[in-house]
Amino acid sequence: MADKEQEQVQAEVNQENMQTETDSTETAASDNQEACFNLEDVNQFVTALAEKSRLLDEMTDRYKRLQADFDNFRRRTRQEKEELSAVVAERIISELLPVVDNFERALGSAATDVNNLSTGVQMIFRQLNSVLSKLGVEPINAVGTNFDPAQHEAVMRVEDVSQPDGMIIEELQKGYRINGRVIRPSMVKVVGN
Template identity: 45%
Template sequence: MSDEKKAVENEVEEVIEPEVEILDADENVSSGENAEANEKIAELEAKLDEAENKMLRVQADYDNFRRRSRLDQEAAQKYRAQSLVTEIIPALDNFGRALQIEADDEKTKSLLQGMEMIHKQLIQALQNEGVEVIESVGLPFDPNFHQAVMQVEDENFESNTVVEELQKGYKLKDRVIRPAMVKVNQ
């Protein structure tokens, strides 16, 4: 039996050895495939990171766009009356000049009284929209609100103080529509 046993063992070895060689060859192939797979994975991860960065930048750009749009809409709403106010201010100045006329008879007095009522309504309507008169006389000169057209020497006022207002200035909320034209003490 030992010869039979040896013969069977030889046959088993002949079948097993080629399979072991095939397995060794598969390991070599899979090492190469692993290297390719690892390169492919690294490449895909790099593309994924790039895509994520692009997405984050696009999201940030979109958020900035929405914020700017909201701020623009708020500013447009806040200053919607600016063009109308700019056109009405000269008429308001003319009303002020007309109201300075001295009335001699009753007809003129009643006409001036009617004009004064219209003037007050116009001022009230502008105030309701956020228009304010820029105060000037007796205050320090501020180039953001005042336009100096003359300089005078007056001992009753401190240096760089507004002495007289030649034309009223107006602002709409926090934006200057027209600076006040003033005389400034040296």
């Protein structure tokens, strides 16, 4: 009987050992599987990080190109503005040079005849006004109109019961606008009752 008991104990020990080995194998397999999953996760993260890095580099290059394009646009615009200003100045000067020529002629004839000087200056004044009109410059009408602070500058105020309040009765310096925009307001005397 002792042999049977011994065999039974041995069988139980063997069974426990087998169970322990099975548990160890399953645990090792489970750990390996987790390690595999972790390695796969790491590979996915590395791939995603590489893609994000590539996108960042691409966007940085696009930003740098856009910045360079904008700097070039700004430089080109400044050059075009300077060239346009030069063209406008040339046009104005070329329009005014005949007026200067006529002033020189008038001053040359002033020594011989004063009446011719007066006539010449009047003709030059008309010519200058014509040039200014061609360039879009027009005088601002002031006398007999109501005061408008956008077009007039009141430098004197007088009381006159025969005139309505705010009426301009005298222009001390003519104002001008170019293409509808005031470049110099009229200096005026206004009625203020």
